[in-house]
Amino acid sequence: MNVLVINAGSSSLKYQLYDMTNETVLAKGRVERIGMESSILTHEVEGEPDVREVSEILEHTAAVRKVLDMLTHPKFGVLRAIGDIQAVGHRVVHGGESFHESVLIDADVKAEIRRLFDLAPLHNPAHMMGILAVEANLPDVPQAVVFDTAFHQTMPPASYLYAIPTVLYRKHKIRRYGFHGTSHDYVSKQAAAFLGKAPEALKIVSCHIGNGASCAAILHGKSYDTSMGMTPLEGLMMGTRSGDLDPAIVPFAMNKEELTLSEVNSMLNKHSGLLAISGLSSDMREVVQAMEEGSEPAKLAFEMYAYRIRKYIGAYAAAMNGIDVLLFTAGVGENSVPLRKRVCEGLTFLGLELDDARNEVRSGETRRVSADGSQVDVLVVPTNEELLIARDTYRLAIGPKGKR
Numbered sequence: 001m002n003v004l005v006i007n008a009g010s011s012s013l014k015y016q017l018y019d020m021t022n023e024t025v026l027a028k029g030r031v032e033r034i035g036m037e038s039s040i041l042t043h044e045v046e047g048e049p050d051v052r053e054v055s056e057i058l059e060h061t062a063a064v065r066k067v068l069d070m071l072t073h074p075k076f077g078v079l080r081a082i083g084d085i086q087a088v089g090h091r092v093v094h095g096g097e098s099f100h101e102s103v104l105i106d107a108d109v110k111a112e113i114r115r116l117f118d119l120a121p122l123h124n125p126a127h128m129m130g131i132l133a134v135e136a137n138l139p140d141v142p143q144a145v146v147f148d149t150a151f152h153q154t155m156p157p158a159s160y161l162y163a164i165p166t167v168l169y170r171k172h173k174i175r176r177y178g179f180h181g182t183s184h185d186y187v188s189k190q191a192a193a194f195l196g197k198a199p200e201a202l203k204i205v206s207c208h209i210g211n212g213a214s215c216a217a218i219l220h221g222k223s224y225d226t227s228m229g230m231t232p233l234e235g236l237m238m239g240t241r242s243g244d245l246d247p248a249i250v251p252f253a254m255n256k257e258e259l260t261l262s263e264v265n266s267m268l269n270k271h272s273g274l275l276a277i278s279g280l281s282s283d284m285r286e287v288v289q290a291m292e293e294g295s296e297p298a299k300l301a302f303e304m305y306a307y308r309i310r311k312y313i314g315a316y317a318a319a320m321n322g323i324d325v326l327l328f329t330a331g332v333g334e335n336s337v338p339l340r341k342r343v344c345e346g347l348t349f350l351g352l353e354l355d356d357a358r359n360e361v362r363s364g365e366t367r368r369v370s371a372d373g374s375q376v377d378v379l380v381v382p383t384n385e386e387l388l389i390a391r392d393t394y395r396l397a398i399g400p401k402g403k404r
């Protein structure tokens with residue numbers, strides 16, 4: 001029972017092939033620079049050297065074809081034939097208000113994803129290209145979509161509405177949707193299992209700190225609030241995204257700097273955050289290294305980044321009238337010892353105490369980094385969005401619920 005998971009971006013396509021009988025990854029990889037000169041395919045099989053191929057891959061259909069060729073390659077492949085793929089699951093960032101859970105793809109679902117292009121112009125059109133490319137290459141294989149927004153559909157209106165004229169919500173669906181839901185869902189359940197408790201018994205603040213970053217208040221197993229908004233720009237400071245700012249800055253800067261809408265969008269999404277303040281890099285590893293070498297802008301960038309996370313944790317502890325678990329996940333959250341330390345240093349008023357030695361342990365497992373006497377369990381939980389997508393796809397396409 002093999003499920004292929006696809007995360008399609010505008011010029012890239014990441015994939016993982018799962019054997020769902022034991023939830024193991026048979027192969028994974030990515031195609032980068034689709035539509036540009038010299039596209040790169042990197043293909044990994046556990047225990048084998050990575051395969052890297054440079055060729056010209058002009059669009060997503062060809063990229064999927066290339067992935068299928070690699071998966072069935074006599075030397076590097078793991079499948080006898082593409083017929084051994086039973087289902088395909090896609091990450092879709094924006095599901096709007098229509099999707100509260102993962103669904104199998106049909107004409108209506110595709111139409112709805114298209115309707116949401118406006119709300120996620122960077123993400124949804126690329127996902128649609130991935131869906132159509134799989135359809136062209138594997139016309140008889142069921143496909144499912146798993147939405148970043150679905151987990152957050154439990155937020156109450158007081159969390160998801162903006163205090164602007166309600167006509168904007170009624171007419172244009174302007175509201176908070178939240179993202180990284182697949183990750184927040186997965187890691188919060190992993191955290192509860194690690195603690196031997198039911199998710200319904202816990203107040204969790206989940207910090208998904210990767211390239212994109214968001215915090216979520218997860219009250220009794222359900223998303224109650226989250227820092228990303230109508231788009232993945234709001235909330236925390238990120239690698240290249242500004243996060244929260246006074247909305248009046250947008251027209252003011254446009255006016256003063258004579259910026260167009262697309263320029264101001266690009267400034268806030270691609271030229272802000274860690275990159276802008278450090279003047280150096282959007283990568284936390286490089287910022288920390290520069291800080292340790294004495295760079296003042298890098299130090300300020302690090303401080304601002306940690307401070308924003310700490311403010312959200314405090315806000316969400318207040319939102320839920322308490323906090324039992326604080327968890328860190330994703331690239332920075334799982335790996336940056338100094339970032340976790342700096343965030344937690346200001347949270348002792350919650351009875352939260354980090355254990356420095358535990359915080360320094362590196363492992364790919366869920367682990368506790370708080371001290372034994374801490375009133376809040378602080379955990380590092382590796383995320384696995386692909387596994388959750390594979391599970392949902394398997395359940396919908398092959399399991400008893402959605403057999404075609």
Ligand SMILES: Nc1ncnc2c1ncn2[C@@H]1O[C@H](COP(=O)(O)OP(=O)(O)O)[C@@H](O)[C@H]1O
Nearest residue numbers: 209210211212282283284285330331332335336
């Ligand atoms: N050892 C590390 N220390 C600090 N930051 C790290 C480390 N490893 C990875 N990162 C950060 O993780 C980020 C990527 O996170 P990830 O969750 O993979 O993001 P995305 O899925 O959004 O691309 C990188 O930009 C990098 O800053």
Ligand SMILES: CC(=O)OP(=O)(O)O
Nearest residue numbers: 093179180211212232
């Ligand atoms: C929604 C989002 O920000 O995704 P990513 O972290 O993959 O950029």
Ligand SMILES: [Mg+2]
Nearest residue numbers: 210211212330
């Ligand atoms: Mg990510």
